[in-house]
Amino acid sequence: MLKLGKLTDYATVLLAAMAAEPERLHAALELSGRTSVAAPTVAKLLKQLQKGGLVQSTRGAHGGYRLSRAPALVTVADVIRALEGPIAVTDCAVHDGGCAIEVGCAARAPFRLINAAVTQALEAVTLADMAASLNAAPRRPAEVSMTEVPIFFHPAARQVSAHVRRR
Amino acid sequence: MLKLGKLTDYATVLLAAMAAEPERLHAALELSGRTSVAAPTVAKLLKQLQKGGLVQSTRGAHGGYRLSRAPALVTVADVIRALEGPIAVTDCAVHDGGCAIEVGCAARAPFRLINAAVTQALEAVTLADMAASLNAAPRRPAEVSMTEVPIFFHPAARQVSAHVRRR
DNA sequence: GTAAAGAAGACTAAAGCAGTCCGGTTTGCG
DNA sequence: CGCAAACCGGACTGCTTTAGTCTTCTTTAC
Numbered sequence: 001m002l003k004l005g006k007l008t009d010y011a012t013v014l015l016a017a018m019a020a021e022p023e024r025l026h027a028a029l030e031l032s033g034r035t036s037v038a039a040p041t042v043a044k045l046l047k048q049l050q051k052g053g054l055v056q057s058t059r060g061a062h063g064g065y066r067l068s069r070a071p072a073l074v075t076v077a078d079v080i081r082a083l084e085g086p087i088a089v090t091d092c093a094v095h096d097g098g099c100a101i102e103v104g105c106a107a108r109a110p111f112r113l114i115n116a117a118v119t120q121a122l123e124a125v126t127l128a129d130m131a132a133s134l135n136a137a138p139r140r141p142a143e144v145s146m147t148e149v150p151i152f153f154h155p156a157a158r159q160v161s162a163h164v165r166r167r
Numbered sequence: 168m169l170k171l172g173k174l175t176d177y178a179t180v181l182l183a184a185m186a187a188e189p190e191r192l193h194a195a196l197e198l199s200g201r202t203s204v205a206a207p208t209v210a211k212l213l214k215q216l217q218k219g220g221l222v223q224s225t226r227g228a229h230g231g232y233r234l235s236r237a238p239a240l241v242t243v244a245d246v247i248r249a250l251e252g253p254i255a256v257t258d259c260a261v262h263d264g265g266c267a268i269e270v271g272c273a274a275r276a277p278f279r280l281i282n283a284a285v286t287q288a289l290e291a292v293t294l295a296d297m298a299a300s301l302n303a304a305p306r307r308p309a310e311v312s313m314t315e316v317p318i319f320f321h322p323a324a325r326q327v328s329a330h331v332r333r334r
Numbered sequence: 335g336t337a338a339a340g341a342a343g344a345c346t347a348a349a350g351c352a353g354t355c356c357g358g359t360t361t362g363c364g
Numbered sequence: 365c366g367c368a369a370a371c372c373g374g375a376c377t378g379c380t381t382t383a384g385t386c387t388t389c390t391t392t393a394c
Binding site for chain 3: 027028029043046047050057058059060061062063064065
Binding site: 005006007038040041044058059060061062063 | 381382383384385386390391392393394
């Protein structure tokens with residue numbers, strides 16, 4: 001399915017919730033309540049995100065987590081890399097060796113290009129975009145039409161959901 | 168890792184090998200020899216690809232498999248869909264329900280856009296492209312640079328590796 | 335000093351994936 | 365007519381990855 005792990009999905013939701021109030025300190029339990037993600041899972045994810053440098057922690061009573069960077073500077077690709085390692089559609093797209101085919105493999109070069117394209121799509125969406133779509137009036141899923149997609153590819157378009165938010 | 172299954176990878180290699188001689192009939196064993204993929208695996212994959220409508224089989228002695236469509240009309244996305252089902256970066260990007268968060272989920276709409284973008288990248292590469300890169304002089308991996316990627320997004324550019332092939 | 339909060343890691347259960355093997359059917363050819 | 369080559373269809377097993385939980389320890393505010 002070319003699937004992302006469920007945990008990565010949750011992590012994105014958590015970070016989006018934090019991005020709504022970037023300055024505040026967010027306790028793990030509080031985030032669990034706000035996002036409906038199970039508390040132990042939230043704790044586990046935040047630890048990993050901290051290891052990946054995406055959030056900073058404050059220990060002790062009234063402690064919590066805070067985003068390390070401004071929401072606009074954190075992309076979905078960053079989240080995936082923090083939790084699942086480098087983005088690699090196939091193994092051979094990233095590291096050489098280990099593949100029996102390797103030499104004269106027709107798929108290799110094209111897969112590298114695909115990998116780069118996928119990465120670019122993931123770099124195009126930031127936490128700020130997600131937080132914005134949280135604050136906006138709820139949209140019905142069907143309203144996100146396929147025709148809106150090419151905005152990703154316009155060189156100047158960084159804030160994807162700015163487009164989504166309108167109308 | 169956003170990984171594709173290894174089997175999907177192999178299937179792409181097999182189809183690329185067949186695309187080099189689209190008219191011929193290819194026996195499973197012969198393809199195994201040409202691609203270094205284990206014979207039972209080849210057989211299994213071709214069966215699945217047939218179920219997915221990508222190849223046609225001829226039974227009996229001197230039988231084999233043939234591509235159902237011209238190589239230029241088969242994309243990597245087709246291969247993935249035949250083996251792994253619909254392309255879905257997250258579950259909620261495709262089917263509704265089953266997600267505890269669901270309502271008021273900030274990540275949902277953005278993930279749908281990402282999913283569409285990823286799909287588009289996968290649709291952009293065909294078996295014909297791969298077969299071409301097989302016939303061309305072998306390129307060293309490093310030569311496929313990131314700067315070549317945007318070709319994917321140019322509206323008129325369908326044959327990605329036509330660009331890769333040159334120089 | 336006590337309570338609230340994060341840190342760290344071990345552990346279990348479940349799911350998906352890769353790979354193999356089997357018996358069956360169709361077809362070509364001597 | 366019978367054998368061999370090739371595909372057909374599915375069952376089955378072992379492995380890896382993932383999700384999720386639990387426990388114990390450390391830090392800090394009041």
